[in-house]
Amino acid sequence: MRREPYVHGYGEREAQRLLDxxxxxxxxxxxxxxxxxxxxxxxxxxxxxxxxxFLASRHPDARIVSFDKEHRSLSLAAQRVRAAGLRNVDVxxxxxxxxxxxxxxxxxxxxxxxxxxxxxPVAALHSLAGLxxxxxxxxxxxxxHGSCHFHPSTPEAVRAWNCLIxxxxxxxxxxxxxxxxxxxLCAAGFKEVQVSPRxxxxxxxxxxxxxxxxxxxxxxxxxxxxxxxxxEGLMSPEAWDRGIADLKATGSTPGGTFxxxxxxxxxxxxxxx
Numbered sequence: 001m002r003r004e005p006y007v008h009g010y011g012e013r014e015a016q017r018l019l020d021x022x023x024x025x026x027x028x029x030x031x032x033x034x035x036x037x038x039x040x041x042x043x044x045x046x047x048x049x050x051x052x053x054f055l056a057s058r059h060p061d062a063r064i065v066s067f068d069k070e071h072r073s074l075s076l077a078a079q080r081v082r083a084a085g086l087r088n089v090d091v092x093x094x095x096x097x098x099x100x101x102x103x104x105x106x107x108x109x110x111x112x113x114x115x116x117x118x119x120x121p122v123a124a125l126h127s128l129a130g131l132x133x134x135x136x137x138x139x140x141x142x143x144x145h146g147s148c149h150f151h152p153s154t155p156e157a158v159r160a161w162n163c164l165i166x167x168x169x170x171x172x173x174x175x176x177x178x179x180x181x182x183x184x185l186c187a188a189g190f191k192e193v194q195v196s197p198r199x200x201x202x203x204x205x206x207x208x209x210x211x212x213x214x215x216x217x218x219x220x221x222x223x224x225x226x227x228x229x230x231x232e233g234l235m236s237p238e239a240w241d242r243g244i245a246d247l248k249a250t251g252s253t254p255g256g257t258f259x260x261x262x263x264x265x266x267x268x269x270x271x272x273x
Contacts, residue, residue, distance in 0.1 A: 014220075014224065017216065017217055017220045017221060019048065019050050020212055020216040020217050021050065021213070021217040022050035022051055022054070023212060024200075024209065024212035024213040024216070024217055025198075025200060025213065025262065026054060028198050028200060028262070029141055029198060029262060029264060030054065030055075030058075033055070033058075033139070034059075035055075035059045035062045035107075035108055036062070036107070037061040037062065038061055038062065038063075039059075039062045039063070039107040039108055040062070040063050040065070040105065040106050040107050040108075041055075041059070041062050041063065041064045041065070041106065041107065041108045041109075041110060042064075042065050042067075042101070042106040042108070042109045042110065042128075042131060043055070043064055043065065043066040043067070043110045044067065044096060044109060044110065044111045044114060044128060045067070045068050045069070045096065045111070045114040046066035046067060046068050046073075046074070046077050046091070047068055047070070047073045047077065047113075048073050048076040048077055048080070049066065049076060049077030049078075049079075049080040049081060049091075051110075051112055052064070052066045052077055052080065052081060052089060052091075053080050053081060053084045053086065055110070056081070056084075056086045056088055056089045057084065057086065059088075060088055061088075062088060063088055063090075064088055064089045064090070065089075065090045065092060065101070065106075066081075066089060066090070066091050066092070067091070067092040067093070067094050067099065068091075068093070069093070069094065069095045069096070071093060074091055074093050077091055078091045096124055096127060096128075097123075097124075097127055099127075099131065101131055102131075103130050103131060104130070104131065104132065104133045104134065104136075105131060105133070106131050106132055106133065106136060107132075107133060107136050107137070108132075108136060108137045108138070108139060109128045109131060109132055109136070109137075109138045109139070110138075110139045111128070111138065111139070111140045111141070112140070112141040112142075113141065113142060113143065115140065115142055115174075115177055115181075115184070116142055116143065116168070116173050116174055116175050116177045116178075117168075117171075117172075117173045118172075118173065119172035119173070121174075121177065121184055122184055122187045122188050125138070125184065125185065125187075125188035125190070126188050126189070129188060129189060129190065129269055132269045133269070134269055134270065134271045134272065135268060135269060135270075135271045136268070136269045137266060137267070137268050137269075138185070138190060138265075138266070138267050138268075138269070139264070139265070139266055140181055140185070140264070140265045140266075140267075141262060141263070141264050141265075142177050142178045142181060142262070142263055142265075143175070143178050143260065143261075143262050143263075144175070144176050144177065144178030144179050144261055144262075144263060145161070145164060145165050145168075145175040145176060146165070146175075146176040146179070147178065147179075147199075147259075147260055147261035148161060148258075148259070148260045149258075149259050150247070150250040150256070150257060150258040150259070151250065151255070151256065151257045151258075152246065152249065152250065152255070152256070154242070154243070154246040156235075156239050156240075156242040156243035156246055157243045157246035157247045157250070158243075159234070159235055159239065159243055160222055160229075160235065160240060160243030160244055160246075160247060161222060161243075161247070163222070163225055163229035163234045163235060163240075164221065164222050164225050166229075166234060167225040167228045167229060167232075167234075168225075170228075170232075178197075178261065178262065178263035179263065181193075181195050181263050181265040182195045182265065185265060185267040189269075189270065190267035190268060190269060190270075191267065191268050191269070191270050192266075192267060192268045193265065193266070193267040194265065194266045194267070195263055195264070195265045196263070196264045196265070197261050197262070197263050197264075198261065198262045198263070198264060199259055199260065199261045199262075200213055200258075200259060200260050200261075200262070201257070201258070201259045202214050202250075202251060202256075202257065202258045202259070203256065203257045203258075204253070204254045204255075204256065210251040210252065210256070210258070211251070213251075213258075213260075214247075214248075214250060214251025214252075214258045215248065215251045215252060218247070218251070218258070218260070219244065219247050219248055219251065222244065222247060223244060226240060
């Protein structure tokens with residue numbers, strides 16, 4: 001069976017997980033996201049539109065072009081845009097490295113949860129820089145699976161979590177990329193790079209975060225690599241099941257805690273580029 005290059009796959013469960021993730025961390029990630037009026041924004045690899053509707057609704061005077069190479073995901077994004085009655089969004093089916101847009105035609109490029117899946121994120125950032133006007137801004141949001149800490153931290157739960165990191169690495173991705181955004185953006189030639197780490201923390205005093213982030217976002221993300229993890233002998237089925245049950249306990253029991261850090265970066269294209 002051919003493995004999907006996207007570690008999480010493109011099924012209905014993953015589509016819902018992406019929407020749940022966006023909802024659960026929206027305020028944390030986007031409380032300071034602001035695009036100028038009349039700005040032309042390029043949303044890269046928009047997926048199912050988990051970020052699209054919120055950004056377009058919040059910036060009704062901006063013109064947003066959202067693209068993805070996966071037809072199934074883009075169809076869902078287009079449906080969400082139509083259902084929201086948004087008129088400031090165009091959805092386009094294309095690949096990052098063959099984008100049909102004019103050079104230097106966007107004021108801002110927005111990238112979220114994409115670079116971690118690419119074998120050469122600097123090449124992707126170089127390509128996107130060509131679409132930005134001189135002085136334009138790139139906004140990048142990525143997670144970092146190495147930032148995850150939870151209690152109780154059982155050996156099986158830690159192994160199951162590490163399976164996700166290993167499987168993604170075998171596909172050419174880097175789930176620890178959040179910590180590397182500053183050097184990656186610098187290597188791609190961007191200036192004025194700024195990085196802001198943002199931690200999600202959940203315990204029983206924050207039941208909404210436990211439910212939406214841990215149980216509806218994180219645990220399904222790990223469960224999604226069960227097949228390759230077992231096939232490659234990273235864990236036995238019994239140990240895997242115990243690990244998943246223990247991860248669920250971090251988000252559903254009175255003594256369970258969970259924290260994870262996202263990284264949000266801004267950078268500017270050189271005025272003379």
